[in-house]
Amino acid sequence: MDNTYYVRAYATTEMTTIYGDQISFQTTASPPTLSTLAATDITSSSATLGGNISFVGDPAYTERGICYSTSVNPTINNTKIVILGSETGNFLTTITGLTPDNTYYVRAYATTELTTVYGNEISFRTEAPPPPTTAQVRFERAKAYTYASYLALIDNLTNENFLADHSFGTYDLLSPYYEIPSGNYIPVYYYSYPGSEGLYYFGTTGNPFTYIFQAGRQYTVLLDDDGTSFTISITNDGTFSAPPPIKPQTKMIKIPKGIINSQQKIIKEILNYHGKNRE
Numbered sequence: 536m537d538n539t540y541y542v543r544a545y546a547t548t549e550m551t552t553i554y555g556d557q558i559s560f561q562t563t564a565s566p567p568t569l570s571t572l573a574a575t576d577i578t579s580s581s582a583t584l585g586g587n588i589s590f591v592g593d594p595a596y597t598e599r600g601i602c603y604s605t606s607v608n609p610t611i612n613n614t615k616i617v618i619l620g621s622e623t624g625n626f627l628t629t630i631t632g633l634t635p636d637n638t639y640y641v642r643a644y645a646t647t648e649l650t651t652v653y654g655n656e657i658s659f660r661t662e663a664p665p666p667p668t669t670a671q672v673r674f675e676r677a678k679a680y681t682y683a684s685y686l687a688l689i690d691n692l693t694n695e696n697f698l699a700d701h702s703f704g705t706y707d708l709l710s711p712y713y714e715i716p717s718g719n720y721i722p723v724y725y726y727s728y729p730g731s732e733g734l735y736y737f738g739t740t741g742n743p744f745t746y747i748f749q750a751g752r753q754y755t756v757l758l759d760d761d762g763t764s765f766t767i768s769i770t771n772d773g774t775f776s777a778p779p780p781i782k783p784q785t786k787m788i789k790i791p792k793g794i795i796n797s798q799q800k801i802i803k804e805i806l807n808y809h810g811k812n813r814e
Contacts, residue, residue: 538561538562539559539560539561540559540560540561540562541557541558541559542557542558542559542560543555543556543557543558564592564593564594564647564649565590565592565593566592566645566647566650566652567588567590567591567592567595567596567645567647567652568588568589568590568592569586569587569588569589569599569643569644569645569652569653569654570586570587570589570643570654570655571585571586571601571641571642571643571654571655571656571657572584572585572586572587572625572627572643572657573657573659574639574641574657574659576629577659577660577661577662578661578662579633579635579636579661579662579663579664579665580631580632580633580634580635580661581629581630581631581632581633582629582630582633582639582659582661583627583628583629583630584601584603584616584627584628584629584630584641585601585618585625585626585627585628585643586599586601586625586626586643586644586654587624587625587626587643587654588622588623588624588626588645589623590623591621591622591623592645592647592652594647594648594649595621595647596621596645596646596647596652597621597646597647597648598617598645598646599617599618599620599626599643599644599645599646600615600616600617600618600626600628600643600644601615601616601618601628601641601642601643601644602614602615602616602641602642602644602653603616603630603639603640603641603642604639604640605637605638605639605640606640607640607656608640608642608656609640609641609642609656610642610644610651610653611644611646611651615644616628616630626643633661634661635661635662635663635664636660636661636662636663636664637660637661638658638659638660639658639659639660639661640656640657640658641656641657641658641659642654642655642656642657666750666751667717667750667751668716668717668750669714669715669716669717669750669751670714670715670716670717670748670749670750670751670752670753670754671712671713671714671715671752671753671754672688672698672699672712672713672715672748672753672754672755672756673701673709673710673711673712673713673753673754673755673756674686674687674699674700674701674703674709674710674755674756674758675708675709675710675755675756675757675758676703676707676708676709676757676758676759676760677708677757677758677759677760678708678759678760679705679706679707679708680705681760682726682727682728682760683703683724683725683726683727683758683760683765684702684703684725684727685700685701685702685703685724685725686700686701686703686710686722686723686724686725686756686758687699687700687701687722687723687724687725687734688700688715688720688721688722688723688748688756689720689721689723690718690719690720690721691721692721692736692741692743698715698716698718698720699713699714699715701713712753715748717748717749717750717751718747718748719745719746719747719748720745720746720748721736721743721744721745722736722737722744722746722756722767722769723735723736724758724765724767726765735765737767744767746769749771751774752771752772752773752774753771753772753773753774754769754770754771754772755769755770755772756768756769757769757770
């Protein structure tokens with residue numbers, strides 16, 4: 536390490552010791568020698584990073600690790616990960632919580648009692664997130680105090696596969712979002728008026744109205760009641776990352792008037808199987 540030393544030669548006789556002229560010299564510290572390894576096992580949110588130390592330094596390093604940033608020339612003042620050890624050779628760590636489809640800059644480092652030494656800079660880019668395979672849907676009633684107390688999505692009229700459903704309380708108008716596989720589904724509602732109880736869809740007999748729910752998007756299925764008949768509309772609210780307001784004003788798909796008035800009752804066995812019979 537850096538230090539100054541003073542030296543004199545001497546000679547001793549039986550009577551005395553004689554000294555030569557004083558000289559001085561200064562030692563020089565030798566910093567650690569290290570390099571940054573290439574990133575491996577890169578995903579959309581994680582990567583394995585590390586470095587290699589070929590000389591521990593004089594004085595030897597007391598801490599080693601990696602530092603990274605989304606800007607060039609990262610230092611230990613950015614994000615740093617300490618990797619325990621005091622020897623030469625490779626050292627590795629896996630970092631998580633990274634942003635998908637983003638570029639990061641990395642340097643290995645070693646700290647001695649005198650300074651911090653950095654390896655070469657490397658960069659890597661996280662993977663883009665996988666495309667979504669599901670949609671999200673919520674159900675809404677335009678009015679309270681209606682005989683339509685239940686809304687759902689089914690995939691066809693002959694099985695009991697309810698993709699999502701919501702039972703409304705007396706003052707309940709809007710459900711949370713539910714996750715569903717993307718696909719083409721039939722909106723249905725439960726009608727509880729005495730003598731006409733049952734699960735209904737819109738469309739002609741055996742030919743229900745269906746709607747394509749695309750992956751990665753949110754939808755609102757709205758049921759309205761004008762006092763004589765029900766109407767249904769479906770709104771594409773936007774993407775998962777941008778939740779819509781309670782009353783989105785976006786593209787709305789409405790069933791044609793001729794179909795609206797042709798509401799069809801689903802066979803009772805489906806309703807009973809799913810446990811939604813309100814009678």
